[in-house]
Amino acid sequence: MKMYQVDAFTTELFKGNPAAVIVTEQWLDEALMQNIALENNLAETAFVKVIDAENYEIRWFTPTTEVSFCGHATLASSFVLFKDYTAALTLQFHVKDLGIFVVSQDADGKIKMNFPVRRAEKIQQYPEILKQILSKPFKNVYLNRQAYIVEYENSQDVLDEKPDLALLKQWSKMQSLETKETALDLAITAQATTYDCMSRYFAPANGIDEDPVTGSIYTAIVPLWADKLGKKEILAYQASTRGGKLYCELLENERIEISGYAQLYMQAELYL
Incomplete structure (x- = not known):
């Protein structure tokens, strides 16, 4: 099984926030996903399930728990999908309880993510x-x-x-x-x-x-x-x-x- 590690929110390696990304056709067992995140020991490991070339589901795990929302691992996942999994210029993540995140990539590589506001x-x-x-x-x-x-x-x-x-x-x-x-x-x-x-x-x-x-x-x-x-x-x-x-x-x-x-x-x- 292929796994990527991507530094997000940076143009330089060893800056930003590293996230692991795994793209699958079906969800792995939840305990296995948590063990992989623990083994990686990164802030988040993202698991992406393919729906089609423009639509995906996504889940995020810290070393200790699944979280409901993670921005930098969504950016890292988008980077991987645009690089190796789709020729589309825009993709959509279907997220439990948060709806659809629309993501696009500019010609210079900047990735734009459309999220719901969660006001404080x-x-x-x-x-x-x-x-x-x-x-x-x-x-x-x-x-x-x-x-x-x-x-x-x-x-x-x-x-x-x-x-x-x-x-x-x-x-x-x-x-x-x-x-x-x-x-x-x-x-x-x-x-x-x-x-x-x-x-x-x-x-x-x-x-x-x-x-x-x-x-x-x-x-x-x-x-x-x-x-x-x-x-x-x-x-x-x-x-x-x-x-x-x-x-x-x-x-x-x-x-x-x-x-x-x-x-x-x-x-x-x-x-x-």
Whole structure:
């Protein structure tokens, strides 16, 4: 079985967020998919099931769990499909609970993904434990179905932040047990100078201490900054060690286009 590893949201190898991609005619056993993701030990492994040359289903697994939405592994999967599996210029992913993602590729290789907006709401009574998890002062706290999003005063604080990941993991898991929902993650964000916004993302309860680039959370972060800055096009940077650049545009009908580049790192043969 063929597997690809692709660096997403970057034009350089060893930058962006690496994802593994496996394209199949039928879904593998769920336990096998989870074991492959664990063995890969990447933020996400994507499994893509072919419907036809323009239509696909997609699922995403961290080393510890299946997740409902992953942007960078969708970009990596699109890169692989455009490279080796279809001559189509546009393809569609059929996603459980999220509908259809329409994806296209420009002549220069940039991949454009059309996602639903998943807005975050400002919360006045935020959990006090956030002050223990985070070491820097913050302005506002927002929440969507995926994560708490904490707005900082400046981008330097985003860069300098060293969260208490053990406490975040413990708290997120306790919340998950109480709500019987997937553990919530934590994003931090601030206005930047070279970019419109700079962010970081932490998900220790879901097997990822710091995610290099998190495409899915920009369905919430970009609408926040679009409103604050009075513009629909947002250039975002995720300031992890690897770093990644996201070209975003807020569209009508509660949709968002998130775009980026990808680089192939590896093709491998799995012996299963």
